Amino acid sequence: MNLQFRNLVKVSMKGILKNRMRSFLTSLGIIIGVAAVIVMVGVGQGASQRIQSSIASMGTNLLIVFPGSSQAGGVNRGAGSWNRFTMDDADRIREQCRLISAVSPVVRSGDQIIGGGNNWNTSIYGVTPDYFTIRTWTCEQGELFTDRDVASSRKVAVLGKTTAETLFPGQNPVGERIRIRNTPFIVTGVLKRKGQTAMGPDQDDVVLAPATTVLYRLKGGRYVDMLNASAASMEQMAEAQEELRTVLRAAHRLRAGDDDDFTIRSQAEITEMATSTTKTMTLLLGAIAAVSLLVGGIGIMNIMLVSVTERTREIGIRMSVGARGRDVMMQFLTEAVVLSLTGGLIGILLAFLVSLVMNRFTSMQAVIRPDIVMLAFGFAGAVGIFFGLHPARKAAGLNPIEALRYE
Amino acid sequence: MKPIIETRNLEKTYIMGDVRVNALRGVDLTVQPGEMAAIIGASGSGKSTLMNLLGCLDSPTSGEYLLEGHRVSRLAADAYADIRNEKIGFVFQGFNLLARTTALENVELPLLYDRKKRIPDPLGEAEKALRRVGLGDRLDHEPNRLSGGEQQRVAIARALVNRPSLLLADEPTGNLDTRTSMEIMALFQELNDQGLTVVLVTHEPDIANCAKRIIEMRDGQVRSDRPVKDRIEAPRPSAGANRGKAGRTA
Numbered sequence: 001m002n003l004q005f006r007n008l009v010k011v012s013m014k015g016i017l018k019n020r021m022r023s024f025l026t027s028l029g030i031i032i033g034v035a036a037v038i039v040m041v042g043v044g045q046g047a048s049q050r051i052q053s054s055i056a057s058m059g060t061n062l063l064i065v066f067p068g069s070s071q072a073g074g075v076n077r078g079a080g081s082w083n084r085f086t087m088d089d090a091d092r093i094r095e096q097c098r099l100i101s102a103v104s105p106v107v108r109s110g111d112q113i114i115g116g117g118n119n120w121n122t123s124i125y126g127v128t129p130d131y132f133t134i135r136t137w138t139c140e141q142g143e144l145f146t147d148r149d150v151a152s153s154r155k156v157a158v159l160g161k162t163t164a165e166t167l168f169p170g171q172n173p174v175g176e177r178i179r180i181r182n183t184p185f186i187v188t189g190v191l192k193r194k195g196q197t198a199m200g201p202d203q204d205d206v207v208l209a210p211a212t213t214v215l216y217r218l219k220g221g222r223y224v225d226m227l228n229a230s231a232a233s234m235e236q237m238a239e240a241q242e243e244l245r246t247v248l249r250a251a252h253r254l255r256a257g258d259d260d261d262f263t264i265r266s267q268a269e270i271t272e273m274a275t276s277t278t279k280t281m282t283l284l285l286g287a288i289a290a291v292s293l294l295v296g297g298i299g300i301m302n303i304m305l306v307s308v309t310e311r312t313r314e315i316g317i318r319m320s321v322g323a324r325g326r327d328v329m330m331q332f333l334t335e336a337v338v339l340s341l342t343g344g345l346i347g348i349l350l351a352f353l354v355s356l357v358m359n360r361f362t363s364m365q366a367v368i369r370p371d372i373v374m375l376a377f378g379f380a381g382a383v384g385i386f387f388g389l390h391p392a393r394k395a396a397g398l399n400p401i402e403a404l405r406y407e
Numbered sequence: 408m409k410p411i412i413e414t415r416n417l418e419k420t421y422i423m424g425d426v427r428v429n430a431l432r433g434v435d436l437t438v439q440p441g442e443m444a445a446i447i448g449a450s451g452s453g454k455s456t457l458m459n460l461l462g463c464l465d466s467p468t469s470g471e472y473l474l475e476g477h478r479v480s481r482l483a484a485d486a487y488a489d490i491r492n493e494k495i496g497f498v499f500q501g502f503n504l505l506a507r508t509t510a511l512e513n514v515e516l517p518l519l520y521d522r523k524k525r526i527p528d529p530l531g532e533a534e535k536a537l538r539r540v541g542l543g544d545r546l547d548h549e550p551n552r553l554s555g556g557e558q559q560r561v562a563i564a565r566a567l568v569n570r571p572s573l574l575l576a577d578e579p580t581g582n583l584d585t586r587t588s589m590e591i592m593a594l595f596q597e598l599n600d601q602g603l604t605v606v607l608v609t610h611e612p613d614i615a616n617c618a619k620r621i622i623e624m625r626d627g628q629v630r631s632d633r634p635v636k637d638r639i640e641a642p643r644p645s646a647g648a649n650r651g652k653a654g655r656t657a
Contacts, residue, residue, distance in 0.1 A: 007519045010519075011519065014508070014512075018507050313503070314505055316503070317503045317504075317505060317516070318516065318520075319488065319491075320462075320464060320491060320497050320499075320503070321491065321492065321497070321516050321517035321520065321565065321569075322488050322489065322491045322492020322493070322517055322520040322521075322569070323488060323492075323519075323520045324484070324485045324488040324489075324520070325484060325485070325488075326485070327488075327520060400464050401459055401464050401465055404464075404499070404503065
């Protein structure tokens with residue numbers, strides 16, 4: 001480099017500061033672009049984190065077993081053959097799977113329930129006490145029902161917070177009587193609030209009762225709707241899933257080559273599905289914001305081109321006192337890069353400010369990622385070089401005599 | 408002693424569309440160190456073209472140009488830039504100062520491109536140059552606060568700051584009134600007395616007669632080259648007497 005770096009920055013800064021307003025407006029495109037990229041990706045990241053934490057609230061190392069094969073393979077099993085889980089399946093898994101720490105059948109039912117002079121339509125899940133462990137349910141008032149309650153199909157129930165508040169507003173429902181399809185149940189406890197799931201439904205709008213009671217006294221069938229299980233450790237989720245599959249296949253007397261008549265979903269898969277969705281969303285938001293950064297770059301090129309024309313005489317003067325073409329080029333290029341990098345820095349500050357306001361005053365959470373901050377800043381610099389190059393070369397190519405004559 | 412300027416059969420042809428304009432048609436010129444020469448001639452006589460070639464702002468179509476004995480005709484653009492930076496000081500009719508830039512920074516400008524670091528203290532040198540032209544108290548004035556004469560002094564200081572061996576001035580008094588013109592010419596004479604070689608272009612006889620030698624151009628050739636007999640000694644004001652009163656230009 002011919003022109004000393006210090007001089008280069010000095011000369012460029014003077015060029016920028018001589019036209020403060022215009023320089024600011026030029027940078028504005030970059031400012032907004034960088035801030036948009038950081039905030040948009042931050043919003044995507046915030047959504048993703050929220051979904052992940054709500055998935056984590058579903059339970060620990062959760063495995064969900066659905067009946068029916070996802071790939072029926074052309075074999076018509078006939079109606080009813082879909083619902084293939086029994087209480088025995090759950091017992092067998094509990095006895096035979098060493099990598100599964102807890103398993104509970106889930107019998108789903110839904111009906112109008114009456115209690116405390118009110119009525120409410122809600123989901124009724126028949127489960128075993130393992131379910132509380134798997135789904136990390138704890139009691140707020142009263143107590144959970146026990147294995148003995150399940151064994152003797154007792155008509156007891158615990159209420160989700162929403163259900164409890166709807167049926168017994170301002171009262172303690174423990175020990176009260178509710179009726180489901182004319183069957184009276186005694187409320188033994190109220191569950192601690194969990195909030196909404198990632199997908200929306202209120203997890204607290206629920207009644208949990210012993211699986212046997214719901215199955216035999218409410219629904220009157222043999223089959224349970226699904227199984228929930230907990231792997232003993234996070235690291236061995238895959239092995240646990242495989243073990244569970246082997247045991248279930250044996251229980252259902254499937255021969256080698258037969259398709260599974262059930263599907264196992266692990267929490268990891270669900271998380272993955274959700275995050276891939278939010279990743280796509282984040283990418284989309286980031287891409288849109290990146291476009292605005294690009295437009296900001298075009299703004300820089302526009303202004304620099306105008307600036308080169310406007311300062312033709314200045315370029316001529318500099319050349320007449322000994323500036324080489326390269327010196328002039330570097331001057332204009334440095335101006336463009338300084339403009340874009342300054343814009344980038346201000347943009348980063350703006351992004352922090354916006355996300356601060358957003359996190360405090362709106363329900364959206366923007367999580368600022370350092371890598372995205374660096375990326376946006378680097379991209380701003382690259383935009384400066386890319387769009388500054390053309391005007392800079394134009395300036396360097398001027399003929400000194402003609403440039404001096406320019407009015 | 409080696410001549411500062413030596414040209415042999417210098418030619419310059421511009422091609423404008425289909426028309427060839429022979430701006431210079433064989434100029435032989437020698438200028439010795441310490442000379443003060445005025446180039447005169449009607450417009451279109453080629454004096455400005457010659458000036459651009461002498462100032463290494465342009466290269467000749469043919470012919471030779473030796474500056475201090477070095478052949479400088481037909482060099483690369485960068486080499487010309489370096490010669491302008493090291494050996495030549497240029498003063499223009501329109502001053503050509505950078506707007507919104509102080510006198511000191513304007514004068515410092517050539518030293519920003521001083522690649523060989525010939526001058527270790529650019530700002531100090533710039534200040535010295537401004538004092539030399541009598542503007543020691545105008546260091547931080549921007550051009551729009553200076554009179555025409557003062558602006559031209561700043562330009563002269565800028566031309567001096569790189570310690571050139573040749574000072575070229577293209578119509579340096581063209582934008583100034585008579586009195587200010589004479590003040591500027593006094594400055595040129597003073598610099599010449601200190602040993603600096605000065606070549607200037609003018610079309611005013613009085614200005615030309617301030618030089619020691621007059622070269623008259625016509626149709627791209629040197630028509631006459633004669634020493635000045637009754638040289639006008641421009642009145643040299645005592646230092647400080649000429650500041651801030653010279654006529655402003657439009």
